[in-house]
Amino acid sequence: MERLDEVGTLCDLTHMPSVETSLVIDASADAIWKVLTDFASYDAWNPVVKKARGRASVGADxxxxxxxxxxxxxxxxxxxxxxGRELRWEGPRVRALSPIARGSHYFRLEALDETRTRLVHGEDFGGPVFALPWKVLGPQLEKSYAxxxxxxxREVERRDR
Incomplete structure (x- = not known):
């Protein structure tokens, strides 16, 4: 199925957009996991996810x-x-919104050795809300996730000192 986006180009609604970034961090996967799952501290260091409340356990809100x-x-x-190696959350929890906009946000930790880990961070999107403005939204998300x-x-290295 194809539709026109706001600049008049065709976008394919059967292939929903995604963003994936990566970075090698000079720290163990365990050290990164501790910071990544410490949601209460996100306001102090995280420029994208603010006021996070919840637990890093399957099924938790x-x-x-x-x-x-x-x-x-x-x-x-x-x-x-x-x-311990992948943190993934999906939303929205409100099922009525899922056909319109949904996301599956993930962080994967790939140990390169005992002191270096590749962080793979991205999100898979679904629903027409994301398909139409993707030419604007996609690059901004990639920049923000990076x-x-x-x-x-920086936070992992600060805590590791």
Whole structure:
């Protein structure tokens, strides 16, 4: 199915957009996991996910404010993976909104050795809300997620001192 986006180009609604970023961090996967799952500390270091409340356990509710540039959006998600190497949450929890807009946000930790880990951070999106403005939203999300990665690395290194 194809539709016109706001600049008049075709976008394919059968292939929903995604963003994936990565960064090698000079720390163990365990050290990164501790910071990544410490939601209460996100306000101190995280430029994208603010006011996070919840637990990093499968089935737990996670509430936060997503800040992408000047836009702030309250998010109600559910943790679907939390095994020490991958943290993934999906939202919205309100099922009525899922056909319109949904996301599966993930962080994967790939140990390169005992002191270096590749962080793979991204999100898979679904629903027509994301398909139409993707040419504007996609690059902004990628930039914001990369900034989150760098902030996470700084926070892990700060705590490791």
């Amino acid at each position: 996670l509430d936060f404010v997503l800040q992408i540039g000047p836009i702030k959006a309250p998010i109600a998600a559910r943790v679907v993976e939390a095994d 900034a989150l990665n760098r902030a996470l690395a």
